Amino acid sequence: MALFRRLTNLFRYNAIDRDIADELQSHIDLRTDANLAAGMSPDQARRDALLRFGNPTSTRERVAAFDTSLALASLWRDIRYAARQLRKSPGFALTVIATLAIGIGVNVAIFSSMDAVVLRPLAVPALDHVMVLAEQQQRGKEPVTLADFNDLRRQNRSFEDLAAIQGANFTLSGVGDAAQISADLVSSSFFRVLRTNAFLGRTFDESECEPGRDAVAVLNYGFWRRHFGADSRIVGQKIQLDQHEYTIIGVLPRTMQYPPAVDMLLPFAPTPTQSANRSDHSFLVLGRLRDGVALHSAQSEMQIIADRLAKSYPATNQGWTVHVEPLLDDINGDLTPLYYKLIMGATMFVLLVVCANVANLQLARGVARRPEIAMRTALGATRKRIIRQLLTENILLALVGAGLGIGFAALYLHLTLIAMPARVARYIPGWDNISINGRALTFSILLAVLSGIVAGLAPCIEALRIRLVDQLRAGSRQATGRSRLRSVFAVAQISLAVALVIGAALMAKGMSSMFHQADIYSPEKVLTLHPDLPVKRYDTPEKQAAWYTAALDRLRAIPGADRVEMATALPYTDSGWQLDVAIENRPTTPGKLQTAVRLAVTPGYFDAFHIPILDGRNFTLGDSAYSMPVAIVSQRFADHYFGGNNPIGHRIRLGDSKSHDPWLTIVGVSEEANYSLWENDLPPAVYTSFAQQPLAGSTIAILAKGDPLSLAGPARKALASIDAGIPLDPVQTYRNLIRDNLVGLMYAASMLALDAFIALLLSAIGIFAVMANLVGERTREIGVRLAMGASKDDVLRMILRRASWLTGAGLTIGLLLAFALARLVANLLRGVRPDDPITFGTVSIIIIGVALAASWFPARQASRVDPMQALRSE
Amino acid sequence: MAKNDLQGTLDLLVLKTLDQNAALHGYGIVLHIQSASNDLLRVEEGSLYPALHRMEQSGWISAEWSLTETNRRAKYYKLTAIGRRQLQQVEESFDQLVKGVRAVLRYA
Numbered sequence: 001m002a003l004f005r006r007l008t009n010l011f012r013y014n015a016i017d018r019d020i021a022d023e024l025q026s027h028i029d030l031r032t033d034a035n036l037a038a039g040m041s042p043d044q045a046r047r048d049a050l051l052r053f054g055n056p057t058s059t060r061e062r063v064a065a066f067d068t069s070l071a072l073a074s075l076w077r078d079i080r081y082a083a084r085q086l087r088k089s090p091g092f093a094l095t096v097i098a099t100l101a102i103g104i105g106v107n108v109a110i111f112s113s114m115d116a117v118v119l120r121p122l123a124v125p126a127l128d129h130v131m132v133l134a135e136q137q138q139r140g141k142e143p144v145t146l147a148d149f150n151d152l153r154r155q156n157r158s159f160e161d162l163a164a165i166q167g168a169n170f171t172l173s174g175v176g177d178a179a180q181i182s183a184d185l186v187s188s189s190f191f192r193v194l195r196t197n198a199f200l201g202r203t204f205d206e207s208e209c210e211p212g213r214d215a216v217a218v219l220n221y222g223f224w225r226r227h228f229g230a231d232s233r234i235v236g237q238k239i240q241l242d243q244h245e246y247t248i249i250g251v252l253p254r255t256m257q258y259p260p261a262v263d264m265l266l267p268f269a270p271t272p273t274q275s276a277n278r279s280d281h282s283f284l285v286l287g288r289l290r291d292g293v294a295l296h297s298a299q300s301e302m303q304i305i306a307d308r309l310a311k312s313y314p315a316t317n318q319g320w321t322v323h324v325e326p327l328l329d330d331i332n333g334d335l336t337p338l339y340y341k342l343i344m345g346a347t348m349f350v351l352l353v354v355c356a357n358v359a360n361l362q363l364a365r366g367v368a369r370r371p372e373i374a375m376r377t378a379l380g381a382t383r384k385r386i387i388r389q390l391l392t393e394n395i396l397l398a399l400v401g402a403g404l405g406i407g408f409a410a411l412y413l414h415l416t417l418i419a420m421p422a423r424v425a426r427y428i429p430g431w432d433n434i435s436i437n438g439r440a441l442t443f444s445i446l447l448a449v450l451s452g453i454v455a456g457l458a459p460c461i462e463a464l465r466i467r468l469v470d471q472l473r474a475g476s477r478q479a480t481g482r483s484r485l486r487s488v489f490a491v492a493q494i495s496l497a498v499a500l501v502i503g504a505a506l507m508a509k510g511m512s513s514m515f516h517q518a519d520i521y522s523p524e525k526v527l528t529l530h531p532d533l534p535v536k537r538y539d540t541p542e543k544q545a546a547w548y549t550a551a552l553d554r555l556r557a558i559p560g561a562d563r564v565e566m567a568t569a570l571p572y573t574d575s576g577w578q579l580d581v582a583i584e585n586r587p588t589t590p591g592k593l594q595t596a597v598r599l600a601v602t603p604g605y606f607d608a609f610h611i612p613i614l615d616g617r618n619f620t621l622g623d624s625a626y627s628m629p630v631a632i633v634s635q636r637f638a639d640h641y642f643g644g645n646n647p648i649g650h651r652i653r654l655g656d657s658k659s660h661d662p663w664l665t666i667v668g669v670s671e672e673a674n675y676s677l678w679e680n681d682l683p684p685a686v687y688t689s690f691a692q693q694p695l696a697g698s699t700i701a702i703l704a705k706g707d708p709l710s711l712a713g714p715a716r717k718a719l720a721s722i723d724a725g726i727p728l729d730p731v732q733t734y735r736n737l738i739r740d741n742l743v744g745l746m747y748a749a750s751m752l753a754l755d756a757f758i759a760l761l762l763s764a765i766g767i768f769a770v771m772a773n774l775v776g777e778r779t780r781e782i783g784v785r786l787a788m789g790a791s792k793d794d795v796l797r798m799i800l801r802r803a804s805w806l807t808g809a810g811l812t813i814g815l816l817l818a819f820a821l822a823r824l825v826a827n828l829l830r831g832v833r834p835d836d837p838i839t840f841g842t843v844s845i846i847i848i849g850v851a852l853a854a855s856w857f858p859a860r861q862a863s864r865v866d867p868m869q870a871l872r873s874e
Numbered sequence: 875m876a877k878n879d880l881q882g883t884l885d886l887l888v889l890k891t892l893d894q895n896a897a898l899h900g901y902g903i904v905l906h907i908q909s910a911s912n913d914l915l916r917v918e919e920g921s922l923y924p925a926l927h928r929m930e931q932s933g934w935i936s937a938e939w940s941l942t943e944t945n946r947r948a949k950y951y952k953l954t955a956i957g958r959r960q961l962q963q964v965e966e967s968f969d970q971l972v973k974g975v976r977a978v979l980r981y982a
Contacts, residue, residue: 027899030899054921066928
């Protein structure tokens with residue numbers, strides 16, 4: 001009730017204020033009357049009444065505080081006052097707003113993208129309750145078997161429900177071009193676990209997860225848009241998957257792109273044999289924790305069930321446990337959050353630099369405002385009141401800056417979204433969700449208030465220092481404290497800028513070295529194709545080998561193709577995973593893993609990619625499906641597993657102990673080649689012959705005589721003449737393939753570079769402002785010096801000495817900071833040393849140059865001071 | 875535990891004054907407290923008004939503009955029913971405070 005009355009009073013503030021003034025005046029009048037009656041003179045009577053009453057204005061404010069929700073009323077007055085003050089100095093206000101807009105804008109943009117990609121890649125309610133379950137043994141985590149999944153689902157009490165997911169590939173036909181699609185088979189509990197509903201149509205239920213009733217499909221949003229042009233009448237239409245008819249029953253919402261890069265979801269309808277299988281580790285299992293169940297208690301319950309299963313089924317389950325991990329961690333992996341933390345941290349640094357800059361400008365303006373503040377203090381404003389006023393002013397500036405900054409962020413995000421190739425974006429869950437949403441807006445307001453306070457602190461400290469009497473006396477001198485404070489800000493700016501520029505330079509250097517590490521292969525002259533043979537039609541190695549042979553023949557016939565080779569992976573693209581290796585007649589030591597990456601290649605591959613055969617022989621056309629299976633191992637493999645002895649003639653086998661792969665006879669040793677973009681230590685490699693064992697997921701490399709992209713059309717046509725239903729994408733140059741793999745890193749590096757650029761610019765402005773101000777303050781002193789016989793050069797040197805001191809201090813602190821940052825960057829990238837002397841040296845020189853250039857103008861101004869004028873001006 | 879801050883004491887003095895008099899303006903309250911306490915208590919005139927307006931907003935007292943005997947306009951304050959109950963509470967808690975302080979003084 002009282003609050004309501006106070007709030008309504010807020011709207012008739014003027015009336016209330018007049019009423020209070022009247023009441024207080026009537027009190028003073030009554031006292032004056034009484035004084036007159038007691039025999040005082042009119043003047044005396046009035047003076048006594050006023051003295052007894054105290055400051056009427058401040059009393060009026062305090063009284064009004066109780067009549068209205070004062071905090072709000074006076075805030076409004078503070079805001080209006082601040083706006084008036086700022087309108088009086090538009091240049092200052094615009095500069096501050098623009099810098100804050102940049103600082104806050106960059107932060108909001110990064111935050112929005114981090115929020116979508118790292119914090120909420122899926123718009124799933126209570127995502128933190130969703131867990132990924134994996135079975136684990138000594139060698140590491142693996143997917144779950146179906147029988148184990150059923151037992152875990154039945155026996156646990158920690159989870160509301162569990163869902164099983166199995167990846168599958170189909171050829172889609174019936175609508176538009178034939179396409180190879182990735183469709184996951186999921187149990188109907190999938191939608192319950194993720195708490196997601198269809199965006200169009202419906203999802204499937206338990207009854208459709210039975211053999212014979214499972215011919216329905218739910219599309220992912222991205223695939224629906226890409227392949228069906230976002231046709232809203234898609235529900236109910238029929239499609240062909242591997243020549244079987246399915247009905248589309250729904251489309252998932254845009255924010256539910258999970259599993260990443262999956263085009264559609266189909267009901268998983270296991271046969272009884274499948275349900276009883278305890279050795280086929282191929283199911284990804286998700287579970288939603290019940291409310292109030294902690295991760296560790298779920299983990300220990302799973303442990304108990306796993307132990308029970310191991311006792312009941314020792315043959316298959318001995319040594320296996322169950323591992324529980326939040327889905328969010330599983331989606332993000334290790335690197336992405338680290339990158340985002342790095343960029344977010346750097347961007348916060350930029351905001352700090354911005355705040356320092358604003359504070360600096362405020363201090364410069366503080367000189368002009370001193371009399372105003374002194375006057376307000378003299379009129380009875382308390383310190384608290386003045387500080388509140390100053391902070392209001394700064395927060396107001398920051399909020400306006402944030403408003404502009406959001407526009408800036410929107411533009412920035414728009415540009416990054418355009419720049420990201422769709423092929424890569426598909427693999428980043430949450431990428432499509434990036435937008436400036438409510439959380440980003442809240443974040444921007446928070447930042448604005450925070451930076452308003454940080455930037456406003458300096459003028460506040462300054463205001464507290466004002467000595468009333470000194471100020472009201474005319475012609476007062478400046479306190480030196482202020483210029484010291486400003487120097488501190490300038491030093492802080494320089495050091496932050498040094499750290500950011502060095503961090504960005506290292507990042508760019510690392511990125512470029514990663515980008516160019518494949519240059520020895522002339523990647524710009526190589527066209528790559530990625531044929532994906534549908535497993536169901538090419539179900540035997542013979543059929544696959546026949547296609548590959550025909551493909552190579554036709555491609556080699558294209559004019560302009562110098563050489564055509566094939567490999568499961570090209571250097572620096574992706575090594576795939578490591579496989580166990582067994583060596584004939586040598587028992588494996590338990591606990592010691594023997595692993596290697598496996599690459600199937602054509603005979604000409606080693607020559608085309610400059611990988612010399614060091615010992616033994618290369619593959620030949622004679623190595624075929626009908627001859628002895630052979631292998632070439634890398635030098636490292638020989639060193640690792642044969643201790644320098646000649647491995648040629650020994651036999652090895654890839655895969656685990658139950659593998660049915662044939663024994664391979666080692667016929668050669670090759671030089672090392674690096675297949676991973678990221679790792680520095682090369683795993684041992686085993687090459688097999690493509691003709692003997694064709695592997696799925698291979699890359700065809702066409703080494704072109706001229707422009708490789710001009711061969712794309714003829715190559716597609718040549719391959720379509722063998723089988724038109726085989727997807728080949730992406731068809732692009734080897735260099736672009738590498739670039740796509742580095743897109744995330746390029747994004748991080750360009751962000752850091754932008755941050756560094758802004759910081760450098762602002763710190764140049766900062767040091768310029770400090771020096772200009774210094775010269776302004778010391779004009780008289782400089783005049784005296786010149787009058788006493790100092791030369792212009794002396795003055796120039798004096799000012800530059802001061803600037804060097806500031807720069808030196810900033811540089812020293814900055815280099816220390818940069819060293820810490822560099823170690824972080826070096827951990828993320830190969831080819832980066834945390835103590836890279838060239839980068840550190842170059843950046844230091846640049847910073848010194850920028851700082852001295854920024855102080856050159858004020859210094860020259862100082863040397864041109866006319867002594868007579870300077871002395872006369874006081 | 876008695877509520878025993880100084881603000882509470884000023885509230886008590888004002889409420890009691892208005893309880894004993896029908897309606898008073900601020901200046902009248904100052905005069906009454908001074909004379910009723912035999913000049914021992916002097917309310918700082920400026921700081922009375924924030925207290926009066928706070929009590930008015932809490933509904934303990936009501937206010938009305940009226941004319942004084944000397945024909946000046948002044949705002950008169952009156953105790954409300956809520957104010958009377960409040961006075962009782964404040965009085966009790968003040969008694970407690972006095973008793974408590976006395977006990978401590980005797981003990982020493």
